[in-house]
Amino acid sequence: MSAPSARPAHRRTGRWPWRLGLAAAAVYVFLYAPILWLALVSFNDSRTVSTFTGFSLRWYGELVRDERVLSALLLSLRLAAVSAVLATVIGTLAAFGLRRAFRGRGLWTTLLALPLVVPEVVLGVSLLAFCVVLLGVxxxxxxxxxxxxxxxxxxxxxxxxxxxAGLDPRVEEAAADLGAGPFTRWRTVTLPLIAPAIGAGGAFAFVLSFDDVVTSGYLTGVGSTTLPVFVYGQARRGVSPEIVALSTAMVTASAVVLLIGVGVTVWRARRAGAASVLGSPS
Known part of the structure; x- marks a missing residue:
């Protein structure tokens, strides 16, 4: 009696790869087509957004000469830089504190995660009541x-x-066995290993602050209008070529900051991995 024929090792995938690729392409088109259209219209020489008459840098030149745009830009950059530094320092210390087990850690973890899920309108109103009404700021x-x-x-x-959470505790234990104290271990071992994550968190904090419009709209005062709030206020009067050019510049700047942050994080992670491979015994 002959033995049954072996089944092929690979599975028949049929048309699924093609369909999944098409679905992924549709998602990317849905996400980035409006941004690409915005960038294209920003180089339109016509004052009417719907009519394309030729390529020009005219509206970017108008932005450079607009004192309101420059003032809002400087305020947004200063606000994003200061808030990113403070959020990075406080957030890093909080992450170290939540690393250890203690009573009530779950509650503190939940409280720190609430701004991630609370709607921005609710967050803006609550911050308005807390900062302005309660604290008197x-x-x-x-x-x-x-x-x-x-x-x-x-x-x-x-x-x-x-x-x-992804750190190997044996690394810190080895440093302790070699006589390193808690602060020395933190400075020479732990901090360099998490530096890429700190940089990525700082980049996220900077971009979130620079692009925020909902929360900032509740707390903006006279002479302290951020760039996103300024763009929103101008867009309510009608979409002009200046606003399109300004929006394109903001999207580009935010993307550049995120790409730099991710690039530095990946580079440092690869460098640390290569150093660990070279330093391991053969």
Missing amino acids: PFGFGALLLAHVTFSLSYVVVVVRARL
Whole structure:
């Protein structure tokens, strides 16, 4: 009696790869087609957005000469930089604190994650009541800074905690066996290993602060209008070529910051991996 023929090792996938690829392409088109259209229209020489008459940098030149745009841009950059630094420092310390087991850690973890799921409108109203009504902070840079640190802090904690959870505890134990104290272990071992995560969290905090419009709209005061709030206010009057060019510049700047942050994170991670391979005994 002959033995049964062996089945092929591979599975028949049929048309699924083609269909999945088409679905993925449709998702990317849905996400990025409006941005590409926005970038194309920003180089339109016509004042009417719907009519294309030729390529020109005219509207970008108008932005450079607009004092309102420059003032809002400088405020947004300063606010994003300061809030990103504060959120990164506080978020990193909070991630280290939540690394250890203690009573109530689950509650604190939930509280830190709330800004990730709470709607921005609710968050803006609550920060308005807390910063302005309860603490008495006037509308303007101070209230904006407190609000931006509050909602960007959670992202830093999540990123840094994920990296801390992936650390091999034997590395710190080996440093302790060699006589390194707690601070020396933290400075020479732990901190370099989580530096890419800290940088990524800081980049996220910067972009979130720079692009925020909902929360900032509740706390903006006279002379302290951020760039996204300015764009929103101008867009309510009608979509003009200047606003299209400004929106394109903001999207490009945010993408560049994120790409730089991700690139530095990947480079440092690969460098650390290569160093560990070279340093391991053969």
